[in-house]
Amino acid sequence: MRHYTYILLLLLLTMSCDDGDVFEVELLFDQELELCGDDESEFYLLYDTKLDPSESLTLKFPVNTATRAIFAPTDNLGEPTMLTINGNNTAFNYRTYDGDPEDLICQIIPEPGTTITNDYEAQAGAEVLFVSTFEDDDNDGIPSILEGRGELDENGLYSNAQDTDGDGIPDYRDQDDDNDNILTSAENPNYDEILGLVNAQNTDLELPGGDTIPDYLDADDDGDGVLTRNEDTDDEGISPLNDFDTSNGANNIPRYRDPNATDEYIQLESLVNQYTRRVFVDVTILQANIDILSIEPLYLGTYIGDAEPITEEDE
Ligand SMILES: [Ca+2]
Ligand SMILES: [Ca+2]
Ligand SMILES: [Ca+2]
Ligand SMILES: [Ca+2]
Known part of the structure; x- marks a missing residue:
């Protein structure tokens, strides 16, 4: 800005x-x-x-x-x-x-x-x-420059911008960067003006099968091999498209954050994206x-x- x-x-x-x-x-x-x-x-x-x-x-x-x-x-x-x-x-x-x-x-x-x-x-x-x-800004809580927007090309566009999930919408305009149907703003990127993104939430950091990818860029937040979009967000109300399970999930943990809950519910639909210009x-x-x-x-x-x-x- x-x-x-x-x-x-x-x-x-x-x-x-x-x-x-x-x-x-x-x-x-x-x-x-x-x-x-x-x-x-x-x-x-x-x-x-x-x-x-x-x-x-x-x-x-x-x-x-x-x-x-x-x-x-x-x-x-x-x-x-x-x-x-x-x-x-x-x-x-x-x-x-x-x-x-x-x-x-x-x-x-x-x-x-x-x-x-x-x-x-x-x-x-x-x-x-x-x-x-x-x-352009997706207002997801992360400045565009930290979403891999890159440099303007010869046509005055950010054509080389990072697109983590490959959905054709570059991250800086994508409200759901990993396409798991949970908005980036709801995956706690925890951007700080001084520290940047070092405190981004990473559910599976210490879980078996986990990784160092923060949740907002991780399509499988609990590292159990089942995509978050195909798991249940339970009653967190965190994604209207990923509500498959009427129970509270095993251990009272939503399935997408529970590596022991591996039932798969195929969700082909994705959230509609909106950004501002x-x-x-x-x-x-x-x-x-x-x-x-x-x-x-x-x-x-x-x-x-x-x-x-x-x-x-x-x-
Ligand atoms: Ca984004
Ligand atoms: Ca997401
Ligand atoms: Ca992760
Ligand atoms: Ca998973």
């Missing part, structure tokens, strides 16, 4: 008044962009607002196939998308207000004059550069050759989308 620490980044806009005087405005925005509009709207509006004094930076641009792609990247190459400010449907504004601008801001074409005290619009010609990337869009305004706003390349900020759920079947 990216982390931006632009706590007090000072940006300067040099502006000219109607009489030609130039003055400077300090812009102390947090550069965490928000979005109005969606793929079905007429316009997107990316914006940043602040109080004391109340100001906004807004970037309006039309919704079309090209701009929808800004919010739905298909790779992590970070290839830039460019739009040109045209003074018409693609506009960049700096506004000041006499109150909190938050309620006004999502009116794509606000009525000036009510609470907007100044409205400066970049003239045609400036360019906007968007760089879009995304992060979060999109990041870095926005920079290029080209200083504008009359009203004299800006060098201005890093406007980053829009961080919601973690959108994606469902996929294993192969």
Whole structure:
């Protein structure tokens, strides 16, 4: 996950008044962009607002196939998308207000004059550069980088990522890494920010037939030769697909953790996998050759989308 620490980044806009005087405005925005509009709207509006004094930076641009792609990247190459400010449907504004601008801001074409005290619009010609990337996460409690995600390939994808169970879903997107129908998050990987995964639960470590493979990567947790997915999770409620036995199991231990319980119940069905994708869009305004706003390349900020759920079947 990216982390931006632009706590007090000072940006300067040099502006000219109607009489030609130039003055400077300090812009102390947090550069965490928000979005109005969606793929079905007429316009997107990316914006940043602040109080004391109340100001906004807004970037309006039309919704079309090209701009929808800004919010739905298909790779992590970070290839830039460019739009040109045209003074018409693609506009960049700096506004000041006499109150909190938050309620006004999502009116794509606000009525000036009510609470907007100044409205400066970049003239045609400036360019906007968007760089879009995304992060997938199965939210199983283990950071993707520790699930063998590996490096991006030349296509901007993690095509060489580890896939422990060979189900076609790489571990970093797989909620059930060993395909035993028990979610990784329920197999106690015990990830620690400092220690990593050294304390991951391993049921069969000291059992006959056991191993050094942690449960979340071990398809046979008790080392008895019967796959966990074909044993019973008993009344632990740990897997809705692996409940075969109405008894409490021998020794009050669920069969999948009891090496002495070796009855096999064939389960061919697997849990449906769901992961989340979060999109990041870095926005920079290029080209200083504008009359009203004299800006060098201005890093406007980053829009961080919601973690959108994606469902996929294993192969
Ligand atoms: Ca995983
Ligand atoms: Ca599992
Ligand atoms: Ca094990
Ligand atoms: Ca077993």
